[in-house]
Amino acid sequence: MNATASDPVLVVVQLTGGNDFMNTVIPYTNPLYHDARPGLRFAEDEVLPINDTLAFNPHAAPLKDVYDAGKMAIVQGVGYPDSSRSHFRSSYIWHTCEPETIATEGWLGQAIGQMDPDKENSLTGVNFGRGLPQSFVSKGVPVTSVGDLDNYGLLTGMADRREASLERFKRMYAPAIGTGPVMDYLSETGQGVLSGADDLKKAPAMYESNVEYGSDLLGQGLRDAARVHLADLGTRVLYVSHGDYDTHSRQELTHEKDMVELSRAIVDFFQDLEDHNAADNVLMLVWTEFGRRLADNGSGTDHGSGGGAFLIGNMVNGGLYAEYPSLEQSNLANGEDLAHTYDFRGLYSSILNQHLDLEPTSIVGGDFEQLQVLN
Amino acid sequence: MPNAAVASMAHLMRRAGMGATRPELDDLTSRGYDQVVDDLVHPERFSNGYPDIVHPYLHGPLPDEPAPEDYEDVLLRYYRGIGGPGASSPGKWIFQMVNSQRPLKEKMSLFWHGVFACAPSKSAHPRTNRRQLEMFRRVGMADFRTILLELSSDPAMLFWLDNNENHKDEVNENYGRELLELFSMGVGNYTERDVKECAKAFTGWSFVQPAHGAVPYGKWATTFQFREDDHIYGDKEFLGLSGDLNGDDVVDVIVQQPATARFIARHLYNFFVADEPPVSAWNEQVPQDPEAINTLMAAYFESGGSLQHMLQVLFNSDFFKASQFKRVKSPTEHVAGILKLIGTYREANPGIDQYAAATAVMGQQLMAPLTVEGWQTGTGWINGGTLNERVNFAVDQIEDSSKPGIRDIIDRLSNLSGGVLTATELVDNCLDLVGPIVVDSDTRDELIAEAQAEGELVFNGNQEKTDERVIHMLQLIVSTREFQFC
Numbered sequence: 001m002n003a004t005a006s007d008p009v010l011v012v013v014q015l016t017g018g019n020d021f022m023n024t025v026i027p028y029t030n031p032l033y034h035d036a037r038p039g040l041r042f043a044e045d046e047v048l049p050i051n052d053t054l055a056f057n058p059h060a061a062p063l064k065d066v067y068d069a070g071k072m073a074i075v076q077g078v079g080y081p082d083s084s085r086s087h088f089r090s091s092y093i094w095h096t097c098e099p100e101t102i103a104t105e106g107w108l109g110q111a112i113g114q115m116d117p118d119k120e121n122s123l124t125g126v127n128f129g130r131g132l133p134q135s136f137v138s139k140g141v142p143v144t145s146v147g148d149l150d151n152y153g154l155l156t157g158m159a160d161r162r163e164a165s166l167e168r169f170k171r172m173y174a175p176a177i178g179t180g181p182v183m184d185y186l187s188e189t190g191q192g193v194l195s196g197a198d199d200l201k202k203a204p205a206m207y208e209s210n211v212e213y214g215s216d217l218l219g220q221g222l223r224d225a226a227r228v229h230l231a232d233l234g235t236r237v238l239y240v241s242h243g244d245y246d247t248h249s250r251q252e253l254t255h256e257k258d259m260v261e262l263s264r265a266i267v268d269f270f271q272d273l274e275d276h277n278a279a280d281n282v283l284m285l286v287w288t289e290f291g292r293r294l295a296d297n298g299s300g301t302d303h304g305s306g307g308g309a310f311l312i313g314n315m316v317n318g319g320l321y322a323e324y325p326s327l328e329q330s331n332l333a334n335g336e337d338l339a340h341t342y343d344f345r346g347l348y349s350s351i352l353n354q355h356l357d358l359e360p361t362s363i364v365g366g367d368f369e370q371l372q373v374l375n
Numbered sequence: 376m377p378n379a380a381v382a383s384m385a386h387l388m389r390r391a392g393m394g395a396t397r398p399e400l401d402d403l404t405s406r407g408y409d410q411v412v413d414d415l416v417h418p419e420r421f422s423n424g425y426p427d428i429v430h431p432y433l434h435g436p437l438p439d440e441p442a443p444e445d446y447e448d449v450l451l452r453y454y455r456g457i458g459g460p461g462a463s464s465p466g467k468w469i470f471q472m473v474n475s476q477r478p479l480k481e482k483m484s485l486f487w488h489g490v491f492a493c494a495p496s497k498s499a500h501p502r503t504n505r506r507q508l509e510m511f512r513r514v515g516m517a518d519f520r521t522i523l524l525e526l527s528s529d530p531a532m533l534f535w536l537d538n539n540e541n542h543k544d545e546v547n548e549n550y551g552r553e554l555l556e557l558f559s560m561g562v563g564n565y566t567e568r569d570v571k572e573c574a575k576a577f578t579g580w581s582f583v584q585p586a587h588g589a590v591p592y593g594k595w596a597t598t599f600q601f602r603e604d605d606h607i608y609g610d611k612e613f614l615g616l617s618g619d620l621n622g623d624d625v626v627d628v629i630v631q632q633p634a635t636a637r638f639i640a641r642h643l644y645n646f647f648v649a650d651e652p653p654v655s656a657w658n659e660q661v662p663q664d665p666e667a668i669n670t671l672m673a674a675y676f677e678s679g680g681s682l683q684h685m686l687q688v689l690f691n692s693d694f695f696k697a698s699q700f701k702r703v704k705s706p707t708e709h710v711a712g713i714l715k716l717i718g719t720y721r722e723a724n725p726g727i728d729q730y731a732a733a734t735a736v737m738g739q740q741l742m743a744p745l746t747v748e749g750w751q752t753g754t755g756w757i758n759g760g761t762l763n764e765r766v767n768f769a770v771d772q773i774e775d776s777s778k779p780g781i782r783d784i785i786d787r788l789s790n791l792s793g794g795v796l797t798a799t800e801l802v803d804n805c806l807d808l809v810g811p812i813v814v815d816s817d818t819r820d821e822l823i824a825e826a827q828a829e830g831e832l833v834f835n836g837n838q839e840k841t842d843e844r845v846i847h848m849l850q851l852i853v854s855t856r857e858f859q860f861c
Contacts, residue, residue, distance in 0.1 A: 172854070179815060182754055186856040189757055
């Protein structure tokens with residue numbers, strides 16, 4: 001194991017579907033906000049102000065506490081030029097840092113490859129959920145994706161025969177000479193899944209906690225992330241997704257639920273880590289593929305451009321970063337979206353450079369302005 | 376050793392369809408390989424594949440080739456009629472892939488869906504996207520000119536690539552560019568000026584929403600509309616041809632280009648024969664089998680660009696017959712192939728959507744490719760997360776001996792060698808009945824060792840025990856590296 005308990009750890013929370021940033025950190029004194037959102041606005045006396053112009057969503061009170069404690073950076077107006085309104089495409093751009101052509105190399109996969117160049121630990125990057133986010137995909141970098149931490153791994157449907165069959169699987173996936181590069185790749189991938197599973201088994205057994213997480217997917221996902229982090233398996237990047245943020249209709253109900261779950265899960269997670277004295281090296285990034293349209297459509301909002309991200313952790317120099325997108329008609333993207341004011345690749349560069357101590361240029365594909373956000 | 380004719384037929388059906396059960400293989404083999412190929416490329420010889428149970432839902436006799444609306448309506452009614460929830464479009468598509476008596480038609484629809492990748496994420500009209508799938512079914516094996524004209528007037532594609540924003544006074548190049556780069560010739564075979572002229576030729580190719588506010592019945596599919604008043608008339612020059620070119624004139628030029636024939640030939644090779652590098656690398660990397668590409672290009676030109684003819688040449692070629700297990704299965708092939716094997720969902724029972732969800736977590740969300748460039752195939756399908764999903768899915772689906780396909784395999788085994796199988800016989804016959812598939816000799820040794828641990832398999836009436844042993848062997852086989860190929 002080439003990592004130690006004090007190595008920096010990154011937890012990524014992806015808000016899938018495009019979070020309505022304008023109703024998360026709300027320009028509550030701006031008349032243009034109230035004009036644009038007759039169906040979905042929050043009144044000035046409902047919101048949780050952080051200054052004269054911006055306020056938290058009333059359902060995100062726990063997050064405001066984190067902000068007030070100086071442990072949260074709000075990165076405003078994050079996006080990229082000519083923002084795609086497709087969920088799939090826009091997420092893919094965030095995953096691969098490549099807005100123009102199609103790329104397959106994920107930014108976290110590349111970071112993981114640099115942190116574990118000899119492929120010693122397939123748990124250096126762990127995703128919680130089905131499949132694998134493209135962020136984690138990098139050729140030759142073994143990573144792990146956990147659907148159910150308490151019953152993780154291959155051949156879970158085999159019951160009594162599972163243990164022996166895993167042994168057999170390992171032998172069947174042994175690299176063989178002369179079977180070709182695709183077979184070799186399958187061998188390597190299969191062995192990576194197996195070795196990850198062996199170590200991951202330890203995490204649930206070791207875990208004890210007084211924190212009661214929510215039963216929602218994010219709460220349970222961050223609980224799994226905490227269990228893996230606390231098991232000290234050398235994991236440096238943990239990935240969890242939360243959604244649905246695609247609030248085309250009935251946004252009032254869906255977004256309230258999103259905000260409640262998100263803020264509770266984040267606070268629970270850091271409380272759990274604090275209780276185990278294991279929070280100091282953990283930085284959390286919360287991102288979404290785009291913000292939503294300036295104007296509501298009656299009961300929801302359609303896909304937009306510039307969104308917002310959060311960085312949370314004890315090392316974060318809390319506050320507001322970059323600029324809140326202008327709501328003036330003449331400044332809107334596509335004539336109707338909040339324009340981005342800060343490139344997400346600068347945000348990634350800040351994390352890679354200042355937290356993970358990696359050279360960001362090759363990973364994000366260029367030099368982008370960093371935020372001085374970490375203490 | 377598996378029967379060579381059966382192995383060859385199994386290979387054909389894995390590629391031209393989603394596989395075949397052993398009874399189907401026996402029947403197909405008796406018809407002969409060439410005849411089966413001929414039938415595959417003539418889907419009109421077979422019923423369109425509605426199970427008999429839906430007939431009462433149709434008013435009047437089953438139409439030979441129902442209009443898309445009828446098709447959709449029937450399936451929707453069918454699913455609701457049996458008390459299940461309405462299945463999603465990808466779910467219904469998987470059902471069709473597994474059950475259609477016109478398997479190549481479904482496979483070609485999947486082919487075009489990958490080449491002309493288009494997703495509903497940008498569209499408020501899912502019905503429009505379902506119409507696109509119907510279009511692929513309708514013309515997927517026609518001549519390429521017809522296909523490109525249909526594509527260029529397909530509302531879902533026009534919306535996806537912004538051609539409804541391609542106006543007389545404000546040209547939008549998105550569709551014009553992708554038509555040349557991703558849908559027909561590939562980069563390096565035309566100039567930027569050709570792109571601009573192509574885009575101009577397609578000004579005014581748009582669509583119209585026939586009705587509004589149809590909730591709760593859902594929105595209608597949009598239909599193609601050529602807006603004369605929004606089209607740029609007058610001289611254009613495209614790949615050497617000048618004149619008052621409209622979109623169909625441009626298509627006429629495109630389909631005559633050797634680059635187009637080559638591009639389609641490489642796509643067919645990659646999808647039906649063996650994994651090639653990603654399309655974006657085709658300019659730098661020569662095909663692994665240039666002779667095969669030449670053969671397919673010749674088939675294109677001698678038939679006026681007929682996909683039907685190209686496919687017939689391809690399936691009858693030596694390079695195809697020699698390509699067993701040279702492709703990594705796509706998630707859809709993996710999932711639909713397992714459904715074929717286990718024999719469930721031969722009727723439209725509720726729950727088919729779980730299989731659409733399964734392909735999605737393996738990296739192929741049908742009708743929602745990530746980008747216009749489609750999916751990364753070959754090893755692009757495989758990573759730790761997706762391999763775990765592929766193996767566990769296959770193992771979990773095999774686990775029940777009451778599934779008709781599993782029962783059939785067990786019954787066939789019990790009738791061999793007087794009901795007593797050595798470990799080697801058990802392994803070889805399971806490999807045969809699952810495919811036949813071919814595994815590396817080391818893999819085979821491991822499987823035999825596993826079987827040997829419990830000695831001979833004796834079908835002695837203790838069905839629970841014998842079922843369990845066979846299922847375990849099948850589960851190990853579908854977990855192998857080799858099973859990831861087709």
